[in-house]
Amino acid sequence: MFLLDNSESRLDFPEYLPEVFTPGFDPPPAVPKPGERGYDSDYGHWINTGCTDPALVAAMSWFDKGSPDPAKNGSVSYDNDADFGTTPFFEPDKFYHARGRRIAWAVEDFPWSLSAATSSLDASSYIQGRCYQVTNWDSSPNWYNSPVMKECEQCLATKGWWRGPLITAKTSSWFNDDDFPPTRKLSITGQEPPPPEAYRKWIVSGRVLNVRPPKFVVARKVLKEIINMAPNVRMGVATFGKDHGWFDPPELLSELRPSCDLSFPTINEAALDRPLLMKAVNSTQFRNYERSTGEALFGLGGYFSSQKQDNKWKNWFDQPLSPGYFGWPGCCNGGTYDNADTGQEGIYYGVTADEWLKAPKWGTDPLTGNPWYLPGQPFENGDSNRRSVCFSDQTSAVIVLTDGAPRYDNTVPITRMMEILKAHGAQHPDGALLTFDPSNPETNANPGGVNYCHLFGATQQDCDYTAYNWPTGLARTNKNFMDDVAFFLSRTDLRGDMTGSQTMRTFVVGYGDSSPMLQSIALAGQGRFYRADNPVALRDALMRTLGEIRAPASSAP
Known part of the structure; x- marks a missing residue:
């Protein structure tokens, strides 16, 4: 995707x-x-x-x-x-x-x-x-x-x-x-x-x-070129979602194609319909003031889950999550500081009844009279041949093509994800067990969680950035949760209807940007990070990323 x-x-x-x-x-x-x-x-x-x-x-x-x-x-x-x-x-x-x-x-x-x-x-x-x-x-x-x-x-x-x-x-x-x-x-x-x-x-x-050309024209054209040439791979297209208030589900412009029955032993080219996928790219509207990478990844995790088969996503993330600690979202006692820029109240952080399962919404703008539409949390189609995961040995991955560090992100159920990971003995890349302690976050000197920014020429505190980014957690070294999301999705079996462990890896291509957080996301997601500063380098980075995805998962860093 x-x-x-x-x-x-x-x-x-x-x-x-x-x-x-x-x-x-x-x-x-x-x-x-x-x-x-x-x-x-x-x-x-x-x-x-x-x-x-x-x-x-x-x-x-x-x-x-x-x-x-x-x-x-x-x-x-x-x-x-x-x-x-x-x-x-x-x-x-x-x-x-x-x-x-x-x-x-x-x-x-x-x-x-x-x-x-x-x-x-x-x-x-x-x-x-x-x-x-x-x-x-x-x-x-x-x-x-x-x-x-x-x-x-x-x-x-x-x-x-x-x-x-x-x-x-x-x-x-x-x-x-x-x-x-x-x-x-x-x-x-x-x-x-x-x-x-x-x-x-x-x-x-x-x-x-x-x-x-402007960055959006370069990204759009290069991505279409990749879609037009990528060999023997199912593909889909998504963008960051529209503003729902807190958690913003990603917008699925095209589900993964082709259908399962037309993907084996090779991809059916006619059913893949590359022109349709390229039209999906062309339909992208580049007007989102947020850069909600973590929220979009979380929503795509739902798309790769077996929600339509066994309610797995709902069983995990239905409200109330009741995390019990100030600063860790989920109904009914989450919360964080108020937004210093706008005054928006942080006490309601992630407490909407359908926060992690939002359905599409339609309405009419009271000022203009124009209709509006908010895409909801995407899940795979109920048709068995249009599932996101077709085969138990499938490698599922998201390739993020972005030009900067996440902004106005973080409305994700961090405590619930960490509980699931700890219960299954999740490990960091160096083999150390994942830890997470959300108690007293403002004074907790060792909250745990995921933050690899110190491996990329920065400090963990550098990735605690709060300027122009809200909401954030309160615990030093883990105020931003985008890499935690990628870690969760790459180490958690997202499906209960198939054998093996069906995870979702995250790769990141930074166009003109190599922010430590982007690199931390890629490492946490068992993917890889590439920086590209021009169209040729961007094309090469995307092709190399596809090569990584097609290689055995054990080759990931």
Whole structure:
């Protein structure tokens, strides 16, 4: 099962567009007027704009519109998937609104080029029109045919990109971004405030984007390539789930394919339906402000369980779990600190009656009248041929493709999982028995549990991170539970209807990120971690991961 990180951060460029400038280059008028460089207007501050500053030109030298090499001139669309219709990602000779960190997104940015669902684009080959959209088509004498508009048009025609105005406190609310000022973003989501580049408006050609596409486009295209070539393996696609309040079940975009009867002795290609799986990848909406890796893994453990056959997941995790200790979730006496960012009460941490078994929900938004849908906890289909685990010697695994450490995670039944593991004598990779003591977590110096961050150039306390991550436990060295989840799933028989031990391994591919927690998750999940910093390395990492999965489980680290 491919677990594709669909967090909003995936919209960012792997490398931000440059904010560098040459001091004193082409200085604006001492008292700039509307339409002149240097003027701080409702549309932004027109400072350090253009395409001729030597420092900026040098920083953009990775792109060359006039180069004969498509790898530098961007003449080939990066993802020309017919599933996107007539608007591939990206059309070389059309222009897109951007920010220094991402393509401008309809939900937060104005003007924008990426749809709210992140699945389609607004592009235009009309250079003058694109430039004037930055001022919302203000055709007054101050702006029509003004120096900054001429600069924009000339840059797009000659360079294929233009660095436009900077959003400041003086920028009108109609023309800034929803996360400006940065403290607003922080207060809403608890995320790190965006860097200064986030508030620089750009217009770039599709050629620029084809040379350096955003992370979500790279991840989506590379994953489709892997799905299209992976030999003799059942595959499915999932993403992090939508916000249910506490535990957020993953969203299953495609169950494992093909069915059991068409998977032996070899995979039936027609039934595998690779185009359908690739369409599932294309349907991913990259707009989740959480990066709930642990919760998603826990939910996929339910998918690989025999719940439909014998209620195994329900027997384990039906409420009340009553952990009995403050800070360890589950009805009816769990709880943790209140959220310092939003004030959300921690006393209700993981106490919903159906917390770990949530069914899908439908409703109507009272403000907009639009229908909404929340996918529930995924379980395998009741049809015996559409089970997640077909054979007793099957290797079941999740490959997490992500670009950062988990965030707004941790609503998982940690105490119950540890009880099950201890009862079966679970061992760490070095052979030591698992321990877990949830009593008095704030003062307990040795709570046990799973934390391997000290093996990856960090300390266990480094993986106790709480900034921009809530809820968390209270015990030092085990405040975050993502690696505990992977440990549980890789060492616990998830099925009572088959011989042998049916476990689920976890592999992690970090795109541009090698956070110690990601590496701890992979080790705990009896998988492996790979970091990839470019599309080629990402493709190689996913192929190597598939090779690891197909090898005997005993070869895992």
